[in-house]
Amino acid sequence: MIDTKDRILDAAERLFGEQGYAATSLRHIIADAGVNLAAIHYHFGSKEELLGEVIMRNAAPVNETRLAMLDRFDAEASPAPAPVEQVLEAFLAPMAEVAACHPQFVKVMGRMHAEGLMPTIIRRHFHTVVERFHQALRRALPELPEDELMWRVHFMTGAMAHATCAKPVFEPPGYATEDMRRRLERLVAFLSGGFRAPALAPEQAEVTQ
Amino acid sequence: MIDTKDRILDAAERLFGEQGYAATSLRHIIADAGVNLAAIHYHFGSKEELLGEVIMRNAAPVNETRLAMLDRFDAEASPAPAPVEQVLEAFLAPMAEVAACHPQFVKVMGRMHAEGLMPTIIRRHFHTVVERFHQALRRALPELPEDELMWRVHFMTGAMAHATCAKPVFEPPGYATEDMRRRLERLVAFLSGGFRAPALAPEQAEVTQ
DNA sequence: GTTTGTCTCAAACAACTGTATTAATTATAC
DNA sequence: GTATAATTAATACAGTTGTTTGAGACAAAC
Numbered sequence: 300m301i302d303t304k305d306r307i308l309d310a311a312e313r314l315f316g317e318q319g320y321a322a323t324s325l326r327h328i329i330a331d332a333g334v335n336l337a338a339i340h341y342h343f344g345s346k347e348e349l350l351g352e353v354i355m356r357n358a359a360p361v362n363e364t365r366l367a368m369l370d371r372f373d374a375e376a377s378p379a380p381a382p383v384e385q386v387l388e389a390f391l392a393p394m395a396e397v398a399a400c401h402p403q404f405v406k407v408m409g410r411m412h413a414e415g416l417m418p419t420i421i422r423r424h425f426h427t428v429v430e431r432f433h434q435a436l437r438r439a440l441p442e443l444p445e446d447e448l449m450w451r452v453h454f455m456t457g458a459m460a461h462a463t464c465a466k467p468v469f470e471p472p473g474y475a476t477e478d479m480r481r482r483l484e485r486l487v488a489f490l491s492g493g494f495r496a497p498a499l500a501p502e503q504a505e506v507t508q
Numbered sequence: 509m510i511d512t513k514d515r516i517l518d519a520a521e522r523l524f525g526e527q528g529y530a531a532t533s534l535r536h537i538i539a540d541a542g543v544n545l546a547a548i549h550y551h552f553g554s555k556e557e558l559l560g561e562v563i564m565r566n567a568a569p570v571n572e573t574r575l576a577m578l579d580r581f582d583a584e585a586s587p588a589p590a591p592v593e594q595v596l597e598a599f600l601a602p603m604a605e606v607a608a609c610h611p612q613f614v615k616v617m618g619r620m621h622a623e624g625l626m627p628t629i630i631r632r633h634f635h636t637v638v639e640r641f642h643q644a645l646r647r648a649l650p651e652l653p654e655d656e657l658m659w660r661v662h663f664m665t666g667a668m669a670h671a672t673c674a675k676p677v678f679e680p681p682g683y684a685t686e687d688m689r690r691r692l693e694r695l696v697a698f699l700s701g702g703f704r705a706p707a708l709a710p711e712q713a714e715v716t717q
Numbered sequence: 718g719t720t721t722g723t724c725t726c727a728a729a730c731a732a733c734t735g736t737a738t739t740a741a742t743t744a745t746a747c
Numbered sequence: 748g749t750a751t752a753a754t755t756a757a758t759a760c761a762g763t764t765g766t767t768t769g770a771g772a773c774a775a776a777c
Contacts, residue, residue, distance in 0.1 A: 303724080319623075321530060324764065335725055337767085342724095346765065412670070413622040414528075421677050429677070449680035450694050456677065457670020458663040461621070465666065468627050468638070471658035485659050485708050492705025493698040499690075512754075533734065544755055546737090551754095555735065 304342045306332040312353050316406030316464065320350060320414055354411075354420060357397055357404045362428045364393035369435055380438035384491045390432055391459070391483045398479040405479060409464030412456060440494060447498045455490050462486050513551045515541040521562045525615030525673065528623055529559060563620075563629065566606055566613045571637045573602035578644055589647035593700045599641055600668070600692045607688040614688060618673030621665060649703060656707045664699050671695050 310332035314323040325346055329336050343349040368389035372381040381389075398405045411417045421429060436448060443451075462482060467474065519541035523532040534555055538545050552558040577598035581590040590598075607614045620626045630638060645657060652660075671691060676683065 325766090326764085335727085336765095337725065337727090340766065412674070415674060418675060418677050433678075446681045447694065449676070449678060450691070451698050452678070453674075453676040453680065454667040454671055454695060454698050457674065458667040460670060461666020462663055465621070465662075466624060466627060467658070467662040468630050468665065469642075469658060469661070471662065472655045481708075482659070485656065486663060488705050488708055489660050489663050489702040493702035495705075496697050496701025499694050499697055534736090535734085544757085545735095546757090547755065549736065 303332075303334050303338055307334060307339060307342060307349070308353055308356065311349055312401065312407060313403045315350065315353060315410060316403035319410045320416060350416075353404075353407060355424065357401055358408075358424060361393045361397050362425065364396070365389055365428055366431060368392065369431065373435070380441075381435060383436065383439045383494050384487060386432065386435045386439055387455075387487045387490050387494075389435075391487055392480075394463075395480040395483045402479070406464040409460040409462075412460030413464065417456075436494070443494075443498055444501065451494055454493065458486065458490060512541075512543050512547055516543060516548060516551060516558070517562055517565065520558055521610065521616060522612045524559065524562060524619060525612035528619045529625060530623060562613075562616060564633065566610055567617075567633060570602045570606050571634065573605070574598055574637055575640060577601065578640065582644070589650075590644060592645065592648045592703050593696060595641065595644045595648055596664075596696045596699050596703075598644075600696055601689075603672075604687075604689040604692045611688070615673040618669040618671075621669030622673065626665075645703070652703075652707055653710065660703055663702065667695065667699065 307328060310328045311323070314327055314331060318327075325336060325339055328349075329339065339346075339349060343352060369381070369386065372385040372389055376382070376385070394405050394408070411420055433452070436452070437445075440448065463479070471477075516537065519537045520532070523536055523540060527536075534545060534548055537558075538548065548555075548558060552561060578590070578595065581594040581598055585591065585594070603614050603617070620629055642661070645661070646654075649657065672688070680686075
């Protein structure tokens with residue numbers, strides 16, 4: 300079969316997205332793809348490299364679109380910096396677009412975050428995009444201290460990962476039918492509010508009680 | 509040894525928090541606790557029940573404190589509803605407190621979310637607390653549509669889980685030293701902003717492009 | 718038609734998983 | 748001291764994991 304490789308990639312993408320990387324065995328994948336176990340190691344060498352190819356066949360175009368959108372928003376707002384909403388939209392909207400033809404890829408990325416595999420992947424393939432968006436957020440929120448900004452990026456990462464792949468504890472109305480595009484729009488609104496919130500007073504006495 | 513059971517619980521709590529439930533084998537746990545493999549099944553019966561005990565020995569007091577704080581904030585603000593900041597604080601601060609003596613427990617809860625085990629656990633032991641906080645948020649944000657609120661709770665869940673257990677892609681300054689209390693205060697500020705953000709216009713034409 | 722390289726097949730590998738069993742040990746009560 | 752219960756130890760089980768192997772099927776090239 301000529302398309303064995305693609306069938307493996309499709310099956311892996313689907314199962315990684317639904318169950319996560321660790322929970323998906325190679326035997327699940329070959330059963331879903333209808334191919335032989337050896338085919339995976341013939342075509343990819345290892346489970347880890349298979350994951351790498353699943354990611355990279357989508358991540359590259361997504362990242363290009365992200366940078367293009369951010370450039371456009373930056374140009375439109377010039378000389379002012381692009382507002383947070385647009386920075387976040389430039390980051391998230393391309394994921395929603397790719398979800399149209401590869402609905403599972405978004406989930407795969409979420410799983411990577413949730414399983415703690417993202418730091419490795421990021422440093423390998425996403426460095427440029429992350430760096431660019433960090434700068435954009437920095438300019439959009441000049442009054443926000445650096446540590447607070449980085450913490451909020453961390454929080455955002457969690458909300459993103461959860462929003463894209465996790466099953467909610469209590470399902471919002473229309474959860475199953477609502478498309479990823481609208482879901483990410485809701486997320487942009489929510490995260491923008493979070494980034495815009497006043498920063499914590501630096502190292503005062505604890506206010507918890 | 510008299511404290512075998514506690515040593516198992518402590519080791520399990522630590523390893524579940526650091527590596528997650530699925531990635532932690534019973535043999536990791538016994539090696540860490542310095543006990544025999546049979547001791548786990550003697551004291552707990554199964555891996556799943558061990559997890560249950562790890563959770564419940566901390567979750568019960570935490571949930572009591574949560575409800576007490578929320579009652580207090582509600583009384584203080586009466587007849588107005590308690591503001592979002594306080595609702596979130598009542599939910600998160602007790603976790604920060606328990607982190608003082610059981611620093612890994614917070615991470616365990618985060619892992620449960622990330623691994624998708626939380627829905628089961630929640631419905632079993634956290635139903636009251638979740639219901640109460642849902643109502644509190646509803647009253648604090650009366651103008652927010654119900655579906656939008658539930659989506660934001662979902663986003664909040666993700667940010668919480670990630671903030672408490674995941675290693676950030678790029679570490680904020682002072683990441684290793686800053687205590688959980690302050691981290692959760694940052695999270696409360698961020699989430700409050702998110703909940704306060706204006707809701708998405710209901711079902712308009714897509715604004716993505 | 719034979720050869721060469723691509724690819725698939727079934728089977729097996731060693732390592733690991735949660736669980737179970739049986740005997741030995743220890744502590745407590747009488 | 749002995750009987751009774753609580754607890755540990757060592758070992759084995761059956762299943763799953765990622766990975767490897769070697770024999771064969773198939774196509775295209777010459």
